[in-house]
Amino acid sequence: xxxxxxxxxxxxxxxxxxxxxxxxxxxxxxxxxxxxxxxxxxxxxxxxxxxxxxxxxxxxxxxxxxxxxxxxxxxxxxxxxxxxxxxxxxxxxxxxxxxxxxxxxxxxxxxxxxxxxxxxxxxxxxxxxxxxxxxxxxxxxxxxxxxxxxxxxxxxxxxxxxxxxxxxxxxxxxxxxxxxxxxxxxxxxxxxxxxxxxxxxxxxxxxxxxxxxxxxxxxxxxxxxxxxxxxxxxxxxxxxxxxxxxxxxxxxxxxxxxxxxxxxxxxxxxxxxxxxxxxxxxxxxxxxxxxxxxxxxxxxxxxxxxxxxxxxxxxxxxxxxxxxxxxxxxxxxxxxxxxxxxxxxxxx
Amino acid sequence: xxxxxxxxxxxxxxxxxxxxxxxxxxxxxxxxxxxxxxxxxxxxxxxxxxxxxxxxxxxxxxxxxxxxxxxxxxxxxxxxxxxxxxxxxxxxxxxxxxxx
Numbered sequence: 391x392x393x394x395x396x397x398x399x400x401x402x403x404x405x406x407x408x409x410x411x412x413x414x415x416x417x418x419x420x421x422x423x424x425x426x427x428x429x430x431x432x433x434x435x436x437x438x439x440x441x442x443x444x445x446x447x448x449x450x451x452x453x454x455x456x457x458x459x460x461x462x463x464x465x466x467x468x469x470x471x472x473x474x475x476x477x478x479x480x481x482x483x484x485x486x487x488x489x490x491x492x493x494x495x496x497x498x499x500x501x502x503x504x505x506x507x508x509x510x511x512x513x514x515x516x517x518x519x520x521x522x523x524x525x526x527x528x529x530x531x532x533x534x535x536x537x538x539x540x541x542x543x544x545x546x547x548x549x550x551x552x553x554x555x556x557x558x559x560x561x562x563x564x565x566x567x568x569x570x571x572x573x574x575x576x577x578x579x580x581x582x583x584x585x586x587x588x589x590x591x592x593x594x595x596x597x598x599x600x601x602x603x604x605x606x607x608x609x610x611x612x613x614x615x616x617x618x619x620x621x622x623x624x625x626x627x628x629x630x631x632x633x634x635x636x637x638x639x640x641x642x643x644x645x646x647x648x649x650x651x652x653x654x655x656x657x658x659x660x661x662x663x664x665x666x667x668x669x670x671x672x673x674x675x676x677x678x679x680x681x682x683x684x685x686x687x688x689x690x691x692x693x694x695x696x697x698x699x700x701x702x703x704x705x706x707x708x709x710x711x712x713x714x715x716x717x718x719x720x721x722x723x724x725x726x727x728x729x730x731x732x733x734x735x736x737x738x
Numbered sequence: 739x740x741x742x743x744x745x746x747x748x749x750x751x752x753x754x755x756x757x758x759x760x761x762x763x764x765x766x767x768x769x770x771x772x773x774x775x776x777x778x779x780x781x782x783x784x785x786x787x788x789x790x791x792x793x794x795x796x797x798x799x800x801x802x803x804x805x806x807x808x809x810x811x812x813x814x815x816x817x818x819x820x821x822x823x824x825x826x827x828x829x830x831x832x833x834x835x836x837x838x
Contacts, residue, residue, distance in 0.1 A: 612784060
């Protein structure tokens with residue numbers, strides 16, 4: 391019984407001590423909100439007078455007097471913007487206050503509890519109770535910050551400010567337009583968008599869209615860099631289909647070991663306006679990935695074909711690399727050389 | 739003698755890399771080796787895992803079908819081409835390559 395009393399007494403001391411420190415801190419707070427200038431008072435201005443707004447709306451629709459209508463529309467826009475700004479600033483102020491107060495309470499309780507462990511004269515049990523309470527509290531604080539996205543709020547507010555600025559610029563760019571081009575109804579819709587740009591939902595959605603777009607862009611940049619570095623990915627359907635079309639024709643020609651036949655095919659290649667320049671550029675085609683021995687073998691074969699001393703294998707070699715080159719072009723999005731190659735292999 | 743080297747994305751699956759090699763050797767080259775590497779793509783300031791595949795000319799008796807499997811000394815009905823360490827879906831794995 392005596393032990394329990396001691397624990398409670400200790401806890402009472404700790405609570406009192408923490409309250410005292412809290413009162414002192416609150417009383418000495420130096421952060422004060424600025425006073426609003428009288429001209430910016432929310433009372434007695436047209437923005438809150440329904441009848442004034444009805445008159446302005448009527449004038450804004452008076453197309454017979456365009457100048458008057460334009461002025462009324464611009465006044466309505468200004469009132470709308472002012473109201474939206476007031477709502478946004480109020481929301482931001484309340485949100486910040488709530489956040490700051492909660493964080494202060496969290497800090498205060500945490501520091502108080504950890505200090506209490508060291509300064510109390512109570513039993514070991516009393517220290518344990520406070521230590522357990524402190525652990526529970528720290529865990530709760532971390533969960534609270536995480537689950538209620540408290541630490542991300544500033545990012546969202548920054549997003550809101552940026553979005554609001556974009557919307558407002560778009561509105562102000564049109565205030566010199568005539569009412570038949572930019573009527574009040576359209577302006578009202580844009581003022582509404584300006585309001586939504588300052589809401590938490592819109593900021594979250596916009597943040598998500600921006601992040602997604604950035605990620606997509608960087609993925610595209612990475613893919614482009616891989617392509618430029620000749621890094622090949624999964625074979626596309628088009629590539630596999632073309633390979634299936636080429637295979638039997640190419641195999642039949644090579645299995646024949648018929649020199650006049652392969653010469654005839656090569657002659658068709660040389661006549662084809664698409665294939666001829668590809669053959670010419672084969673030894674220096676970086677996409678092929680030729681090693682020095684590969685390049686030399688190809689150059690020797692082309693020379694042998696050129697001076698009429700080529701054997702079947704020389705034509706085979708050149709046609710093989712031509713096959714690889716046209717497949718590479720197909721992978722890069724150009725299907726014409728592959729079609730021409732298939733046509734030539736078919737003897738047409 | 740290696741006559742052609744192709745670079746493959748190390749993020750590809752084993753079957754996709756195998757299919758890609760079959761496609762690139764079709765008609766006159768035999769897959770001879772695969773070497774894993776990290777490629778520095780300076781334009782985007784990123785390093786990516788890749789596999790360098792080396793081919794050598796073979797116009798007769800080409801083993802057109804390939805089989806990439808976890809390391810094993812043999813596979814019935816297949817000829818072992820080589821063992822290698824290559825990137826599969828971004829992870830380095832020991833692989834045996836067979837052909838027929």
